[in-house]
Amino acid sequence: MTRHTFSKFSLLFRMSTFKVDPDISQAKTLSTEFYLSPEILDKSREKIFANTWQFIGDSDMVKDKGWVTPVNLLEHYIDEPLLLTKDDNDKLHCLSNVCTHRGNLLVEKPCKLNDIRCRYHGRRFGLDGQFRSMPEFKEVKNFPSDADNLVNLPIHQWGKWLFTSLSPGFEANEIFGDMSRRLSWLPLNEFNFRPDLSRDYLIDANWALYCENYLEGFHIPFVHAGLNAVIDYGNYTTELYRYSSLQLGLAKDDDDFIFELPSSSPDAGKRVAGYYFWVFPNLMFNFYPWGASINVVKPLSPARTKVSFLSYVWDESKLRQGAGANLHQVEMEDEDIVQNVQRGIRSRFYQHGRYSVKRETGTHHFHQLLAEFINK
Numbered sequence: 274m275t276r277h278t279f280s281k282f283s284l285l286f287r288m289s290t291f292k293v294d295p296d297i298s299q300a301k302t303l304s305t306e307f308y309l310s311p312e313i314l315d316k317s318r319e320k321i322f323a324n325t326w327q328f329i330g331d332s333d334m335v336k337d338k339g340w341v342t343p344v345n346l347l348e349h350y351i352d353e354p355l356l357l358t359k360d361d362n363d364k365l366h367c368l369s370n371v372c373t374h375r376g377n378l379l380v381e382k383p384c385k386l387n388d389i390r391c392r393y394h395g396r397r398f399g400l401d402g403q404f405r406s407m408p409e410f411k412e413v414k415n416f417p418s419d420a421d422n423l424v425n426l427p428i429h430q431w432g433k434w435l436f437t438s439l440s441p442g443f444e445a446n447e448i449f450g451d452m453s454r455r456l457s458w459l460p461l462n463e464f465n466f467r468p469d470l471s472r473d474y475l476i477d478a479n480w481a482l483y484c485e486n487y488l489e490g491f492h493i494p495f496v497h498a499g500l501n502a503v504i505d506y507g508n509y510t511t512e513l514y515r516y517s518s519l520q521l522g523l524a525k526d527d528d529d530f531i532f533e534l535p536s537s538s539p540d541a542g543k544r545v546a547g548y549y550f551w552v553f554p555n556l557m558f559n560f561y562p563w564g565a566s567i568n569v570v571k572p573l574s575p576a577r578t579k580v581s582f583l584s585y586v587w588d589e590s591k592l593r594q595g596a597g598a599n600l601h602q603v604e605m606e607d608e609d610i611v612q613n614v615q616r617g618i619r620s621r622f623y624q625h626g627r628y629s630v631k632r633e634t635g636t637h638h639f640h641q642l643l644a645e646f647i648n649k
C-alpha cells in the first residue's frame with residue numbers, strides 16, 4: 274500500500290460507521306473505506322459471509338448412497354472444511370470435515386464409503402456425522418458425548434443446487450423463495466453442470482465493487498456494445514426483494530433468442546432474454562434460454578477477488594445465442610471497468626458518489642445491506 278493511500282485510509286478508519294440513506298434521491302454511495310480496508314474485509318467474514326447462505330455445489334456431487342465429497346467453503350477467505358454426504362437413507366448432509374479427536378481433516382477427495390474413518394487414530398463416524406467408535410478410549414470418562422459427533426450444518430436445496438450457512442441469520446426461503454417462485458416452471462433438475470464451459474476469473478478489485486457493477490444495467494450501453502445490441506435497454510428493469518434482486522433483460526424486437534415462457538410464468542408474454550438474479554452477499558444466478566450461469570464471488574484480499582463461473586446447460590442447441598452468448602467477452606469488459614474503479618477510489622479526492630434514481634436501485638439496495646450487516 275502506498276503512503277498516499279494509507280494516509281487517506283487511516284483518517285477514514287477512525288470514523289467508520291457506514292451509512293446509506295434509504296431514500297436513493299438523497300443517498301450517497303458507500304464510503305470508499307469499505308473497499309480498501311483489510312479490517313473491514315476481516316469484519317465482513319463474520320458479519321456478512323458467516324451469517325448468509327453460501328453455494329456449496331450440487332446434488333450430482335453426492336449422487337448415490339455412500340458418496341462423500343469435501344468442499345472448502347470460500348477458500349482463502351472463510352476456508353471452512355466441509356463434507357457433503359449421502360447416507361443410507363438417501364439423505365444429504367453437510368458436515369464439518371474435521372475429526373472431533375485431534376482435528377485431522379477427514380476426507381480429502383470424493384469417494385464412496387460405508388463410514389468415515391479418520392486415518393490419524395481410527396475414529397469412525399456415520400455418513401450422518403454421528404460418532405461410531407474409537408480405539409483405545411475405554412477409560413475415557415463421559416465419552417462419547419454430543420461433542421464427539423461431526424457438526425451438522427443446514428442444507429437448502431434449490432433444484433440440484435445446494436447451499437449452507439455457518440450461522441444463518443435468516444431463513445433460506447427469505448432469499449431463495451422469490452427466485453424459485455418466479456422460475457418454478459423451469460425443470461432445474463435437467464440442468465447439468467458443464468466443467469468445460471466453467472472457469473474462474475481473478476480480478477484486481479474488491480469483491481463488493483464486482484457485485485455492485487453487476488447490480489446495475491446502467492453501464493450496459495457504455496461498456497458492453499455486444500450485449501447492448503441484443504438487450505432492450507429502455508425496458509431493462511430491477512426488482513428488489515429483502516435480500517435479493519432481479520434484473521430482467523428483455524430482447525430487442527429483432528432478436529429471437531428469448532425464453533419460450535409457459536402461461537404459468539408471471540412473465541408470460543414478455544420477450545425475456547435473461548433473468549439476472551442476485552442473492553446477498555455474493556451469488557449471481559443468470560438464466561438464459563440455454564441454461565444457467567452461476568457466479569460465486571470469492572474475496573481473496575481487499576483488492577483481489579476470484580469469481581467462479583459455473584455453467585449448467587439445459588438446452589445445448591441455444592448455447593452461443595442472445596444475451597448469454599458470449600459471457601467471456603462481457604466478463605472481460607466488466608473486469609476492465611471494475612479494476613479501473615478500484616484504482617480510482619484510492620484517490621484522496623473521492624470518497625462518495627450519488628445514485629441514479631432510475632438506474633441504480635440495485636446498487637443502492639446492495640450498499641444498504643452491506644451497511645446493515647457490517648454495523649450490526
Ligand code: FES
Nearest residue numbers: 372374375391394
Ligand atoms: S484426529 Fe481423528 S482419530 Fe485422532
Ligand SMILES: [Fe+2]
Nearest residue numbers: 486487497607
Ligand atoms: Fe457488466
